[in-house]
Ligand SMILES: Cc1cc2nc3c(=O)[nH]c(=O)nc-3n(C[C@H](O)[C@H](O)[C@H](O)COP(=O)(O)OP(=O)(O)OC[C@H]3O[C@@H](n4cnc5c(N)ncnc54)[C@H](O)[C@@H]3O)c2cc1C
């Protein structure tokens with residue numbers, strides 16, 4: 613695990629209120645689903661850094677980027693930083709999406725799109741095209757969608773019907789199961805707002821698909837010492853212990869491991 617100051621290259625407007633914050637490397641090799649704790653070097657307004665999935669990375673690590681939506685003081689400070697300023701990064705942290713499920717169907721909502729760009733690039737590099745289902749309230753809210761052009765087989769949904777399938781991304785997934793484009797026994801990787809992940813997990817359970825969720829739990833330290841990020845769990849890998857630290861054993865869990 614590395615903690616160091618990187619220089620901000622640019623803050624790219626992705627539309628829909630989100631930004632890609634690009635920093636100079638060297639970015640360490642990072643697996644899709646792993647995350648970093650970030651803060652600005654100057655004028656950081658809150659006590660603790662904030663967690664973000666790595667969004668993109670140059671193949672040689674010369675730069676990396678994070679998809680950030682300003683929702684509070686920390687994210688606003690990151691998006692307000694100017695080129696040349698320092699961004700403090702700690703990572704890579706956490707466990708990635710399981711590499712054994714190379715043909716997983718990725719389902720994303722909002723900034724939950726972030727972990728899937730690296731996954732899509734890795735798939736493309738090995739001659740495959742990832743299936744990505746991406747949902748938002750409106751076309752404008754599908755922030756980052758252009759970055760996936762030519763990389764994935766994309767199916768988008770909007771609540772207002774302004775782009776792609778008219779409805780929720782869960783309804784899109786359900787329709788794809790109904791018409792045979794997605795089959796029982798396939799694996800889903802999902803990241804997005806909690807209600808959406810809950811709905812996707814429920815649908816997968818009903819339709820006989822395995823489902824892995826990348827949680828966006830509140831975090832404090834990010835590396836296992838504060839117990840501020842625990843979730844209730846069950847299953848063999850936790851050796852009978854009913855709690856798991858999202859920053860250590862997560863953020864990716866199989867849905868059936870999580871206890872509500
Ligand atoms: C592993 C991981 C990866 C993440 N990746 C990304 C990413 O790629 N892009 C991105 O934009 N965000 C990501 N997040 C969420 C991001 O860390 C939070 O939005 C950020 O911590 C908010 O900090 P803040 O100081 O701006 O807001 P705060 O002032 O802390 O909070 C502002 C508002 O957002 C709510 N909020 C804050 N954090 C969360 C949360 N985790 N879940 C639900 N509500 C929350 C608060 O209740 C409050 O209403 C990720 C989180 C985790 C754990």
Ligand code: FES
Pocket residue numbers: 830831832833834835836837838839840841842857858859860
């Ligand atoms: S955030 Fe401190 S233990 Fe996970």
